[in-house]
Amino acid sequence: MATASRRSTLTVLTALAPISWGSTYAVTTEFLPPDRPLFTGLMRALPAGLVLLALARVLPRGIWWAKAAVLGALNIGAFFPLLFLSAYRMPGGMAAVVGSVGPLFVIGLSALLLGQRPTARALVAGIVAAFGVSLVVLKAAGALDSVGVLAAVASTASMSTGTVLTKKWGRPEGVGPLALTAWQLTAGGLLIAPLALLVEGAPPALDGRAIGGYLYLALANTALAYWLWFRGIGRLTATQVTFLGPLSPLTAAIVGWSALGQALTPVQLAGMALAFGATVAGQLAGRRMASVGRMGTGLPLAASVRAAGRASAEPAPRATAEPAARATAAPVARQPK
Template structure:
């Protein structure tokens, strides 16, 4: 029988594996900024409910470091998810998802800048291989002409990795219980995504509520990707004595996701996506193994 840590880990991976498809489906019914707001709202409600069930105090945790939570909330979900959803709006799901996995490489580079962590020659080589994989994906393998399907979409996708890496750097020294910290980040980020949504709706002149299909997508994304997957992953890490074994499960997610993108969205998976994603994942796996060692 599978132990609890593997069950929790695989459940989290299952949640994360569906979100690229859910993002793309949701964006077919609702604009990116609306989808972000409603998703974050539902995720916030669930995270607060989990904290309440755990009998923890959000107010006491907030008082310890309010500036940290506002900064973290501004980064994620405040700016990260709008950029990510814009990337998914402009790129095929397979490209947006695959490029997003390069955030771990960005974390290495930003840790060297902001945390003064040492980068070895092997780290630089891994980053070079990983970002070459990004170019392969973004150009659909057409490296000679460097013809990007959507340069703007690629910029949004890469910018989202900067925000996500920055979020982890800001959160790294937070000793608060993780779900409590995540709930506070989302509470502080919620006003930001609300303002962004209202501005976008004022510019477009459309102040109507989204249809049920868009709200259903937001419920799924908020609960499954933003909240439940995070809680399940923490449970997996807490239930295991072998963190590496559980952590390696995450590499199943992009592969399962590509299958769903193909079967549900009908996107033909380009060979360049597979090659580029393999380069990114190998680069990330190498860096993770070196740090663990």
């Protein structure tokens, strides 16, 4: 019972990350300079990464310089610019719900990279979530921006791949989720910086409203939220984490309805309800997939991971490895003027 209680608490704390991300699109379109997705991604990632790096005071060693760079590119460096590009080019609610296809990406990648055979419940939950997404996107009033839709799908695929690889690689012995989060945010921010300068030019002038928006994104929406997210990935399955993603568009829809005066059609609401309902089923399916993945080895999961680490001559990763599912759907907001 105590273990179940701790797992429920961990799930709730991890869920705070996508709930926080549900405000990203609203903050982007209402507070930040328009049409600067790369600069916005940079301001969200690099300051947060440097703050966490100063707190953790641990640098990667050996192969982890390369692994941190890859994870930082997938979870941050590619994900953030694509996320903000979709936020700038289409209504936040539409772009946010596209992220609900994340569970299908993660289920497939988990089977390929983690040896976790998908259960029927996980597949059904993922298909239901995707169907809900299709109702929201295909039945939306008005024309959808194709570049925005592609950017939203690509951001979800990038984050999903990063989530599964983080789970596969784990963490170096003695390194906690704070340091792992710092490495990825810093690496991702450094990747975005030259692109932002080359593509968008010099940083725009910032007023108090924009500065407040960037501070919120960097500290609460990124530093704290990603620490909770990677911490959760270390203890939950990749499938369980990614099925928390629909909480982001749910929060986005609530923000859009309550603060921005946005409306959703009945068909869209039904689609969102289907996608969100898959979240609960996905938690149970993730536990089942974890137990299936352990079968056939004769060892508990932690022991199997350690054995694999020794066989590859790398430091044995901790049993509580991780990364982001963000199935990270993004949030609702008004289209920039």
